[in-house]
Amino acid sequence: MISFEDLGAGRPFLLLHGGGGPGTVAGFARLLAAHGRVIAPVHPGFNGTERADGLVTMRGLADLYLGLLEELDLRDVVVVGNSMGGWIGAEMAAADTGRISGLVLVNSVGLDVPGEPVADIFPLSPVELAKLSFHDPARFALDPATLPEAQRVVMAANRAALVVYGAAGMTDPTLRDRLSDIAVPTVVLWGESDEVVTPAYGREFAAAVPGASFRLLPATGHVPQVETPELLLAAVLDFVGQTAQ
Secondary structure, eight states, X not given: OOOEEEEOXXXXXEEEOXXXXXXXXXXXXHHHTTSXXXXXXXXXXXXXXXXXXXXXXXXXHHHHHHHHHHHTTOOSEEEEEETHHHHHHHHHHHTOOSOEEXXXXXXXXXXXXXXXXXXXXXXXXXXXXXXXXXXXXXXXXXXXXXXXXXXXXXXXXXXXXXXXXXXXXXXXXXXXXXXXXXXXXXXXXXXXXXXXXXXXXXXXXXXXXXXXXXXXXXXXXXXXXXXXXXXXXXXXXXXXHHHOO
C-alpha cells in the first residue's frame, strides 16, 4: 500500500520527493495544490513506512507509481520530481503508459555524466550536506542533537531507505538510453548553487531527453522547493501553461 497526500483539484501533479524525505516537499505541495490536484507519495521505507523486500531500485518505484496513476485513473499528469524523485519521474516517463503529459526534473540524479559525478552524500554530516545542498546553508543546516527524538528517528529511517535505493550508486549507466525514449514535454530545472549535482550535470541531463529545455534557478541549491519555493512554483506553472492540452 502506498501512503500519499491528495491535495487540491484540477490538472493532476505527481510530486516525488528526494532523499531528504516527504517533508522536503510538504510545503511546496500546498503551494502547488492551489493550481491543481497534487498527489505526493511517500517512497516506501521513508517516514517509517513499509517497504517490500524486492523494492530496491528507482525503476521499481517508477513501476509502483505508474500503477498508482492507473489505480487512481489519472490522466494528463505532470510529474514533478526532485533529486531521486526526478530519477523516478524520468523512469516513469520513459515507460509512459499514456497517462503522463509533462515532466519536470528538479536537480535530478541518476544519469552517469563523465567528469560530473554525483556527490557521495552518505558519509557527510548534516552540516556538510547543507553546504553542498543550499545556496545559503546557514539558513537550513540541522544539528540532529537539537531535534526531538521522534524527528531524529524519522531522519535515520529516511537515510536508511535512501541507502537501500542508492546501494548501487546514485547513477545508472543504462539510464541514458531510456531517457531517449521520453516523448512528453520536459523541463529540467536546476539550482545554480547546487554542489550535489552541478548545473553542468543538469545541462547534460536535459541534453539526454529529446526536446527538453533547461532553466537555471538563481540563488538556489539542490532543493529549490525548500529554499526558493515561489521561484520553483513560477517555473513549474510556466511550463504547465506551455503544455496545457
